[in-house]
Amino acid sequence: MTGDTGGPVSLRQIAPDLLLIEVAGRRMLTQAECPHRRGRLRYGYLNGRTLRITCPLHHSTFDLLTGRQVAGPPCGSLRVTLLPEDAASPRSAAEAAEWAAEWAERAEGLRPEAGAP
Numbered sequence: 522m523t524g525d526t527g528g529p530v531s532l533r534q535i536a537p538d539l540l541l542i543e544v545a546g547r548r549m550l551t552q553a554e555c556p557h558r559r560g561r562l563r564y565g566y567l568n569g570r571t572l573r574i575t576c577p578l579h580h581s582t583f584d585l586l587t588g589r590q591v592a593g594p595p596c597g598s599l600r601v602t603l604l605p606e607d608a609a610s611p612r613s614a615a616e617a618a619e620w621a622a623e624w625a626e627r628a629e630g631l632r633p634e635a636g637a638p
């Protein structure tokens with residue numbers, strides 16, 4: 522993962538299928554795999570200025586506030602949920618798994634459906 526200017530950025534894989542992204546004072550959960558052909562977004566390019574992430578495989582780019590695809594081969598939106606400012610961050614791997622499960626449940630439809638392309 523690489524970042525751009527616009528303030529501190531971080532990207533953590535907190536579950537096999539979820540990323541926690543912190544950028545420009547905002548935190549969001551996203552699916553870990555690109556909706557195009559399952560590129561691993563943790564190795565993508567995170568732009569802290571435009572709040573976008575670009576897949577390392579075929580360069581689809583997604584708006585991190587809406588999940589909308591803004592460039593690349595047509596594949597639909599990235600599933601994203603913005604976290605409230607008061608949502609605590611996980612402090613350990615075990616806590617991260619529990620935390621991710623709770624947030625994925627709250628963010629209906631965040632996780633890809635089984636068997637989805």
Ligand code: FES
Nearest residue numbers: 555558560576579
């Ligand atoms: S897998 Fe991400 S753009 Fe193709």
